[in-house]
Amino acid sequence: MRDAQPLPAAFWASLAAAAQQLGVERSAAWCHRREAETRDGVIRADLTLRLPSDGGGRR
Numbered sequence: 001m002r003d004a005q006p007l008p009a010a011f012w013a014s015l016a017a018a019a020q021q022l023g024v025e026r027s028a029a030w031c032h033r034r035e036a037e038t039r040d041g042v043i044r045a046d047l048t049l050r051l052p053s054d055g056g057g058r059r
Helices: 009-021 025-040
Strands: none
């Protein structure tokens, strides 16, 4: 799904408004964050913990 185009910010704003009307505030907040990410951009990273025996760090 990495090749999929992001949904427009207006979609997330509409979804947030619907969530607010339904009283689902956590979902509305999540949709507002997605709206901002779509509008302003975002950097995503996949993090992986590695064992020290596999080259990972130690505490």
